[in-house]
Amino acid sequence: MLSDTGPVVANFTELRIYPSFTExxxxxxxxxxxxxxxxxxxxxxxxxxSLSIEGIPIESKQFVSKANNLENQTIFVRRSANESPHECRVIQGDDLLVQDLQTKRYFHAQRNELEYVTTPEQVGTEVLYVLKQQGKATLSYRIGGISWSVQYELNILSEDCQHTFQAFAEIVNGTKQEYKVDRVEMLGGDVVIQRESGLKRRRSRSRSRSRSRSRSDSDDAAEEDEDFNSCTPTPGIQSEDELGGLHIYSIDQPFALLPKATLCLPFIDATMQISKCLGLSLQFTTYTQIRKLQRKYRIESVDKFLPGGPLTIREQGxxxxxxxxxxxSIGDKHTFNSGQDSDVSLNRQVKLISKERHSAVYSVHLTFxxxxxxxxKFEYEEIVDNDNEHFKVIPKGSDDQRSQIQVTANGIEIQNNTNNTLAANGGEQVYEYEVHIHYIKRSNSYKKNCRRI
Structure with missing residues (x-):
């Protein structure tokens, strides 16, 4: 028969860290x-x-607030390390007004100066469950303050994009509580939890300044600390599986997650495909532009799902x-601009060929x-699409030049391939195309509605 008196110690503790909360x-x-x-x-x-019991039906649940009321209790106050403690009686618990029992004088003490005759009652909340029967049960609840994130480091070692790629998982315990855990799951993906007003209210209370308090550890707790301190190996993260659109990673060994601390561990070993080139993306305009091309890095995940997170990129250190x-996801690509390259430029010349009331034809001449x-290597994109017009692009020039200009639903692209290479020391590439624009006629009723808006 299990005892019904006093709190029961957990046999196993697991943290499931989601993107926005922890269970x-x-x-x-x-x-x-x-x-x-x-x-x-x-x-x-x-x-x-969010407090719930799994495994055994609940007959009732009661919450009891516990206050640390020291009034009329005998305590000892040590004002400095060089003097003996003074035996005192607590007059007011809120501001720790005490009376020295020897001198009969009154003064205000500090929490860190107190020594207790008996174990002081902690300030907190006691939850009492009446279960249908005794047995194995799981207590679960959700909290804020514990989170995890991923950080990536990419170092490109050579011009042909040989590289090293590292990922690190950071578990942040922003609470004042130490958690001694047997297992941790970190979940990546989108979890929708309706925001409870109570969470916001409690968080605001938790930000308020709280009084420090002393705590006496029992022998059982000391033995438990010894068990956890013996777990010297660094925890390792294992990639598990996908469940309902969530990707699960686990740490399957005991460790202590210290209060106000961050634990950083090596994360998944992913294979990445890296390419780099110079590129530029412009909106179609009817005037001449001279621009510098941007340095572009394209990153593709070959064999692993990657949770979102900051990426630091280095080239040869x-x-x-x-x-x-x-x-x-596997096969997804992400393009990253790292600023302009002052040595590679575009001179974009535009000439009006013809113009009517609702249409116009422009000749565009590009010199890289x-x-x-x-x-x-380089690539270029020009966006012509506009809600107020229809357009048509006609590539000009030699067969080789025309073949490199790809007309898209939004405009044109000159893609990064072996033909799109600019030679060293003043090398140039020239492209030409015509843009035929037909402006959409709006009805009078449409114009009136626009004016009202």
């Missing part, structure tokens, strides 16, 4: 009258309504930029030039 799951050999206690700082982080990777001492 704590603790397994117990629970008596019929199951009692658990939460310190004030912990309880303030619990999402209202030099920092060349940072970006934020979105969530990337490279003054580097090495050849470079």
């Amino acid at each position: 704590i799951r603790q397994q117990y050999n629970a008596p019929k009258n199951f009692k658990t206690y939460f310190a004030r700082d912990v309880y303030s982080n619990i999402v209202q309504g 030099r920092l060349i930029g940072t970006t934020t990777l979105p969530e990337m 030039k490279n003054v580097k001492s090495t050849p470079v």
Whole structure:
């Protein structure tokens, strides 16, 4: 028969860390009258309504607030390390007004100066469950303050994009509570939880300044600390499976997640495909432009799902930029611009060929030039599409030039391939095309509605 008196110690503790909250799951050999206690700082982080018992039906649940009321109790106050403690009686518990029992004088003490005759009652909340029967049960609840994220580091080692790619998972415990856990799951993906008003209210309370308090550890807790301190190996992260659109990663060994601390561990070993070139994307205009091309890096995940997170990119050890990777499934690509290259330019000349009331024809002449001492690859995109017009693009020039201009639904593209290479020391590539624009006629009723808006 399990005892019905006093809190019961958890046999197994698991943290499931989602993108926006954490679920704590603790397994117990629970008596019929199951009692658990939460310190004030912990309880303030619990999402209202998320406390539940799994495994045994609940007959009733009761929440009892516990206050640390020291009034009329005898304590000892040590004002400095060089003097003996003074035996005192607490007059007011709120501001710790005490009376020295020897001198009969009154003064205000500090919490860190107190020594207790008996174990002080903690400030917090006690939850009492009446279960249908005793047995194995799991207590679960959701909290804020514990999160996880991924950071990536990419180092490009050579011009042909040989590289190293590293991923690190950071588990952040922003609470004041230490969690001794047996297992951790980190879940990547989108989880929709309706925001409870109680969570916001409790979080605001948790931000308020709380008084420090002393705590006396029992012998059982000391033995438990010793068990966890013996777990010296660094926890390792295992990639598990996909469940309902969520990707699950786990740590299957005990460790302590310290309060206000960050634990950083090597994450998944992913194979990446990296390419780089120079490129530019412009909106169609009817005037001449001279622009510098942008340095572009294209990243593709070959064999792993990648959770979103910040990426630091270095080339031969030099920092060349940072970006934020979105969530990337296998085969997804992400293009990152790292600033302009002053040695590679575009001279875009535009000439009006004809114009009527509702249409116009423009000739566009592109000249790409490279003054580097090495050849470079490049790509270009021009967006012509507009809600107020229809357009048609007709490539001009030689057969080779026309074949490199790809007409798209939005405009034109000159894609990065072996033909689109600018030779070193002043190498140029020239492209020409015509843009035929037909402006959409709007009815009088449409114009009136626009004026009203």
